[in-house]
Amino acid sequence: MAAEPDLDAVRALTLAATGGSISAAAAHLGISQQAVSARIRALESSLDAVLLVRSARGSRLTTAGELVVGWAAPLLAAADDFAAATAALRTDRRGTVRVAASLTIAEHLMPAWVAAWRVSTGDDGPAIRLEAANSTAVIEAVRSGSADLGFVETPVAPGDLGSVVVARDAIVVVVPRGHPWATRGRVSAADLAATSLVVREVGSGTRQALEDALAHAGHGDFAAPAAVLSTTLAVRSAVMGGLAPGALSALAVADDIRAARLVPVPIRGLRIERPLTAVWLGAEPSATARKFLEVVAAVTASG
Incomplete structure:
Protein backbone atom coordinates (compact mmCIF):
# COMPACT_ATOMS: atom_id res chain seq x y z
CA MET A 1 0.00 0.00 0.00
CA LEU A 76 -7.16 19.55 0.76
CA ALA A 77 -10.77 20.54 0.11
CA ALA A 78 -11.91 17.20 1.52
CA ALA A 79 -9.67 17.69 4.56
CA ASP A 80 -11.14 21.14 5.13
CA ASP A 81 -14.66 19.75 4.79
CA PHE A 82 -13.79 17.03 7.31
CA ALA A 83 -12.42 19.62 9.75
CA ALA A 84 -15.53 21.76 9.39
CA ALA A 85 -17.82 18.75 9.87
CA THR A 86 -16.01 17.51 12.98
CA ALA A 87 -15.97 21.05 14.38
CA ALA A 88 -19.75 21.04 14.08
CA LEU A 89 -19.81 18.01 16.38
CA ARG A 90 -18.03 20.01 19.07
CA THR A 91 -20.00 23.25 18.83
CA ASP A 92 -23.63 24.28 18.78
CA ARG A 93 -23.67 26.85 16.01
CA ARG A 94 -27.05 28.28 15.15
CA GLY A 95 -27.32 27.21 11.51
CA THR A 96 -25.05 27.37 8.51
CA VAL A 97 -24.89 29.72 5.52
CA ARG A 98 -24.12 27.68 2.41
CA VAL A 99 -22.03 29.90 0.16
CA ALA A 100 -20.79 29.09 -3.34
CA ALA A 101 -18.15 31.43 -4.78
CA SER A 102 -16.19 31.67 -7.99
CA LEU A 103 -12.55 30.71 -7.66
CA THR A 104 -11.16 34.25 -7.78
CA ILE A 105 -13.57 35.45 -5.10
CA ALA A 106 -13.07 32.33 -2.97
CA GLU A 107 -9.27 32.65 -3.07
CA HIS A 108 -8.79 36.39 -2.74
CA LEU A 109 -11.84 37.92 -1.02
CA MET A 110 -13.70 35.24 0.90
CA PRO A 111 -11.06 34.73 3.65
CA ALA A 112 -11.39 38.35 4.81
CA TRP A 113 -15.17 38.20 4.55
CA VAL A 114 -15.40 35.01 6.63
CA ALA A 115 -12.95 36.37 9.22
CA ALA A 116 -15.07 39.51 9.58
CA TRP A 117 -18.19 37.35 9.85
CA ARG A 118 -16.66 35.38 12.72
CA VAL A 119 -15.77 38.62 14.51
CA SER A 120 -19.30 39.90 13.93
CA THR A 121 -21.17 36.76 15.05
CA GLY A 122 -18.76 35.14 17.49
CA ASP A 123 -17.52 31.56 17.51
CA ASP A 124 -20.99 30.21 18.24
CA GLY A 125 -22.70 32.10 15.40
CA PRO A 126 -23.79 30.60 12.09
CA ALA A 127 -20.94 28.99 10.18
CA ILE A 128 -20.07 29.76 6.56
CA ARG A 129 -19.84 26.60 4.48
CA LEU A 130 -17.96 27.48 1.30
CA GLU A 131 -17.89 25.72 -2.05
CA ALA A 132 -15.54 27.10 -4.72
CA ALA A 133 -16.35 26.60 -8.41
CA ASN A 134 -16.50 28.58 -11.63
CA SER A 135 -19.26 31.17 -12.03
CA THR A 136 -21.52 28.92 -14.11
CA ALA A 137 -21.42 26.18 -11.46
CA VAL A 138 -22.07 28.73 -8.70
CA ILE A 139 -25.18 30.00 -10.49
CA GLU A 140 -26.47 26.44 -10.89
CA ALA A 141 -25.84 25.74 -7.19
CA VAL A 142 -27.97 28.75 -6.25
CA ARG A 143 -30.71 27.81 -8.72
CA SER A 144 -30.84 24.24 -7.40
CA GLY A 145 -31.03 25.39 -3.79
CA SER A 146 -27.76 23.73 -2.76
CA ALA A 147 -26.31 27.18 -1.96
CA ASP A 148 -28.04 29.94 -0.02
CA LEU A 149 -25.82 32.60 -1.54
CA GLY A 150 -23.48 32.74 -4.53
CA PHE A 151 -20.71 35.10 -5.62
CA VAL A 152 -19.92 35.28 -9.34
CA GLU A 153 -17.66 37.20 -11.73
CA THR A 154 -19.86 37.18 -14.83
CA PRO A 155 -20.28 40.53 -16.64
CA VAL A 156 -24.08 40.23 -16.37
CA ALA A 157 -25.99 38.63 -13.49
CA PRO A 158 -28.63 36.01 -14.39
CA GLY A 159 -32.05 37.61 -14.62
CA ASP A 160 -33.86 34.83 -12.77
CA LEU A 161 -31.90 35.37 -9.55
CA GLY A 162 -31.78 38.22 -7.07
CA SER A 163 -28.45 40.00 -7.16
CA VAL A 164 -26.35 42.87 -5.87
CA VAL A 165 -22.88 44.04 -6.93
CA VAL A 166 -20.50 43.75 -3.96
CA ALA A 167 -17.17 44.77 -5.57
CA ARG A 168 -15.47 45.37 -8.90
CA ASP A 169 -12.49 43.73 -10.56
CA ALA A 170 -10.41 44.07 -13.72
CA ILE A 171 -8.96 41.46 -16.05
CA VAL A 172 -5.25 41.97 -16.69
CA VAL A 173 -3.17 40.54 -19.53
CA VAL A 174 0.17 39.40 -18.10
CA VAL A 175 3.45 38.00 -19.42
CA PRO A 176 6.75 36.94 -17.83
CA ARG A 177 9.54 39.51 -17.75
CA GLY A 178 11.38 38.04 -20.76
CA HIS A 179 8.38 38.16 -23.09
CA PRO A 180 8.52 40.70 -25.99
CA TRP A 181 5.29 42.32 -24.76
CA ALA A 182 6.94 43.09 -21.40
CA THR A 183 8.86 46.01 -22.94
CA ARG A 184 6.71 46.78 -25.94
CA GLY A 185 4.31 49.12 -24.17
CA ARG A 186 0.71 48.93 -25.28
CA VAL A 187 -0.57 46.05 -27.40
CA SER A 188 -3.57 46.49 -29.68
CA ALA A 189 -6.82 44.63 -29.12
CA ALA A 190 -6.36 43.12 -32.60
CA ASP A 191 -2.94 41.72 -31.61
CA LEU A 192 -4.42 40.32 -28.41
CA ALA A 193 -7.27 38.65 -30.28
CA ALA A 194 -4.82 37.13 -32.77
CA THR A 195 -2.60 35.69 -30.02
CA SER A 196 -3.14 32.29 -28.44
CA LEU A 197 -3.52 32.86 -24.72
CA VAL A 198 -3.53 30.74 -21.59
CA VAL A 199 -7.13 30.99 -20.38
CA ARG A 200 -9.56 29.50 -17.87
CA GLU A 201 -12.20 26.99 -18.86
CA VAL A 202 -15.55 27.80 -20.49
CA GLY A 203 -17.90 28.83 -17.67
CA SER A 204 -15.26 30.88 -15.92
CA GLY A 205 -16.23 34.51 -15.34
CA THR A 206 -12.66 35.57 -16.12
CA ARG A 207 -12.74 33.98 -19.56
CA GLN A 208 -16.23 35.24 -20.30
CA ALA A 209 -15.26 38.81 -19.42
CA LEU A 210 -12.22 38.63 -21.71
CA GLU A 211 -14.12 37.18 -24.66
CA ASP A 212 -17.06 39.57 -24.24
CA ALA A 213 -14.70 42.57 -24.19
CA LEU A 214 -12.87 41.43 -27.33
CA ALA A 215 -16.15 40.76 -29.13
CA HIS A 216 -17.48 44.20 -28.12
CA ALA A 217 -14.29 45.75 -29.54
CA GLY A 218 -14.94 44.03 -32.87
CA HIS A 219 -12.56 41.11 -32.40
CA GLY A 220 -14.91 38.21 -31.72
CA ASP A 221 -12.94 35.87 -34.01
CA PHE A 222 -10.06 35.37 -31.58
CA ALA A 223 -7.27 32.80 -31.76
CA ALA A 224 -7.66 29.35 -30.24
CA PRO A 225 -6.20 29.20 -26.70
CA ALA A 226 -2.65 28.05 -26.14
CA ALA A 227 -3.98 26.17 -23.10
CA VAL A 228 -7.25 25.92 -21.19
CA LEU A 229 -6.73 25.41 -17.45
CA SER A 230 -9.25 25.07 -14.64
CA THR A 231 -7.54 27.07 -11.88
CA THR A 232 -6.02 30.51 -11.52
CA LEU A 233 -2.88 28.93 -10.09
CA ALA A 234 -2.44 26.77 -13.18
CA VAL A 235 -2.84 29.77 -15.51
CA ARG A 236 -0.33 31.81 -13.49
CA SER A 237 2.20 28.99 -13.51
CA ALA A 238 1.82 28.44 -17.25
CA VAL A 239 2.32 32.14 -17.96
CA MET A 240 5.34 32.35 -15.65
CA GLY A 241 6.76 29.31 -17.42
CA GLY A 242 6.62 31.15 -20.73
CA LEU A 243 3.88 29.12 -22.41
CA ALA A 244 1.91 32.16 -23.61
CA PRO A 245 0.41 35.42 -22.33
CA GLY A 246 -2.52 34.99 -19.98
CA ALA A 247 -5.58 36.91 -18.83
CA LEU A 248 -6.30 36.87 -15.11
CA SER A 249 -8.09 38.80 -12.40
CA ALA A 250 -6.17 41.81 -11.12
CA LEU A 251 -6.79 40.39 -7.64
CA ALA A 252 -5.06 37.14 -8.57
CA VAL A 253 -1.88 38.68 -10.00
CA ALA A 254 -1.40 41.74 -7.77
CA ASP A 255 1.37 40.11 -5.71
CA ASP A 256 3.08 38.71 -8.82
CA ILE A 257 3.11 42.14 -10.46
CA ARG A 258 4.48 43.81 -7.31
CA ALA A 259 7.23 41.16 -7.12
CA ALA A 260 7.95 41.51 -10.88
CA ARG A 261 7.23 37.85 -11.49
CA LEU A 262 4.66 38.96 -14.07
CA VAL A 263 4.37 42.13 -16.15
CA PRO A 264 0.96 43.69 -16.94
CA VAL A 265 0.43 44.54 -20.60
CA PRO A 266 -1.85 47.53 -21.35
CA ILE A 267 -4.22 46.80 -24.23
CA ARG A 268 -4.86 49.81 -26.42
CA GLY A 269 -8.52 50.73 -26.46
CA LEU A 270 -9.52 47.85 -24.21
CA ARG A 271 -10.03 47.94 -20.44
CA ILE A 272 -11.75 44.85 -19.11
CA GLU A 273 -13.70 45.53 -15.93
CA ARG A 274 -16.40 43.41 -14.37
CA PRO A 275 -18.69 43.41 -11.37
CA LEU A 276 -18.38 40.85 -8.60
CA THR A 277 -21.96 39.98 -7.79
CA ALA A 278 -23.84 38.19 -5.03
CA VAL A 279 -26.79 36.11 -6.25
CA TRP A 280 -29.62 34.29 -4.48
CA LEU A 281 -32.83 32.46 -5.25
CA GLY A 282 -36.04 34.43 -4.78
CA ALA A 283 -36.82 38.07 -4.25
CA GLU A 284 -34.68 38.47 -1.11
CA PRO A 285 -31.81 36.51 0.48
CA SER A 286 -32.45 34.72 3.74
CA ALA A 287 -32.06 36.76 6.92
CA THR A 288 -28.67 35.18 7.73
CA ALA A 289 -27.44 35.55 4.15
CA ARG A 290 -28.49 39.20 4.22
CA LYS A 291 -26.44 39.74 7.39
CA PHE A 292 -23.45 38.13 5.69
CA LEU A 293 -23.88 40.52 2.76
CA GLU A 294 -23.85 43.43 5.22
CA VAL A 295 -20.49 42.18 6.56
CA VAL A 296 -19.18 41.84 2.98
CA ALA A 297 -20.25 45.42 2.23
CA ALA A 298 -18.49 46.70 5.36
CA VAL A 299 -15.23 44.89 4.52
CA THR A 300 -15.34 46.12 0.93
CA ALA A 301 -15.98 49.69 2.01
CA SER A 302 -13.07 49.61 4.48
CA GLY A 303 -10.67 48.13 1.93
Missing part, protein backbone atom coordinates in the same frame (compact mmCIF):
# COMPACT_ATOMS: atom_id res chain seq x y z
CA ALA A 2 1.37 3.41 -0.99
CA ALA A 3 2.20 5.84 1.79
CA GLU A 4 -0.52 8.36 2.56
CA PRO A 5 0.29 11.96 1.63
CA ASP A 6 1.46 14.37 4.32
CA LEU A 7 -1.35 16.94 4.27
CA ASP A 8 0.73 19.52 6.12
CA ALA A 9 3.46 19.27 3.51
CA VAL A 10 1.02 19.33 0.61
CA ARG A 11 -0.70 22.39 2.06
CA ALA A 12 2.66 24.12 2.57
CA LEU A 13 3.57 23.49 -1.09
CA THR A 14 0.19 24.78 -2.28
CA LEU A 15 0.42 27.94 -0.20
CA ALA A 16 4.00 28.60 -1.35
CA ALA A 17 2.84 28.31 -4.94
CA THR A 18 -0.24 30.45 -4.42
CA GLY A 19 1.62 33.15 -2.51
CA GLY A 20 4.70 33.00 -4.69
CA SER A 21 7.14 32.47 -1.83
CA ILE A 22 8.07 30.38 1.20
CA SER A 23 7.57 33.43 3.42
CA ALA A 24 3.97 33.87 2.22
CA ALA A 25 3.22 30.24 3.09
CA ALA A 26 4.88 30.64 6.49
CA ALA A 27 2.83 33.74 7.27
CA HIS A 28 -0.40 31.98 6.29
CA LEU A 29 0.39 28.90 8.38
CA GLY A 30 1.81 30.82 11.32
CA ILE A 31 5.09 28.87 11.33
CA SER A 32 8.67 29.67 10.40
CA GLN A 33 10.03 29.72 6.86
CA GLN A 34 12.43 26.98 7.88
CA ALA A 35 9.51 24.77 8.92
CA VAL A 36 7.76 25.34 5.59
CA SER A 37 10.95 24.56 3.66
CA ALA A 38 11.46 21.40 5.71
CA ARG A 39 7.92 20.20 4.96
CA ILE A 40 8.35 20.79 1.23
CA ARG A 41 11.77 19.12 1.16
CA ALA A 42 10.32 16.08 2.95
CA LEU A 43 7.52 15.91 0.37
CA GLU A 44 10.03 16.18 -2.48
CA SER A 45 12.08 13.42 -0.89
CA SER A 46 9.07 11.14 -0.48
CA LEU A 47 8.06 11.66 -4.12
CA ASP A 48 11.64 11.69 -5.44
CA ALA A 49 10.86 14.83 -7.46
CA VAL A 50 11.71 18.52 -7.36
CA LEU A 51 8.44 20.38 -6.83
CA LEU A 52 9.42 23.98 -6.12
CA VAL A 53 12.22 26.13 -7.52
CA ARG A 54 13.36 28.73 -5.00
CA SER A 55 15.08 31.98 -5.97
CA ALA A 56 15.64 35.50 -4.67
CA ARG A 57 12.54 36.61 -6.60
CA GLY A 58 10.31 34.02 -4.95
CA SER A 59 9.27 30.45 -5.61
CA ARG A 60 7.64 28.76 -8.59
CA LEU A 61 6.35 25.28 -9.23
CA THR A 62 8.10 22.83 -11.49
CA THR A 63 5.99 20.78 -13.89
CA ALA A 64 5.87 18.01 -11.31
CA GLY A 65 4.93 20.54 -8.65
CA GLU A 66 2.08 21.85 -10.80
CA LEU A 67 0.72 18.32 -11.10
CA VAL A 68 1.02 17.67 -7.36
CA VAL A 69 -0.74 20.92 -6.46
CA GLY A 70 -3.50 20.18 -8.96
CA TRP A 71 -3.98 16.67 -7.60
CA ALA A 72 -3.88 18.01 -4.04
CA ALA A 73 -6.72 20.50 -4.48
CA PRO A 74 -9.59 18.01 -3.96
CA LEU A 75 -7.61 16.31 -1.19
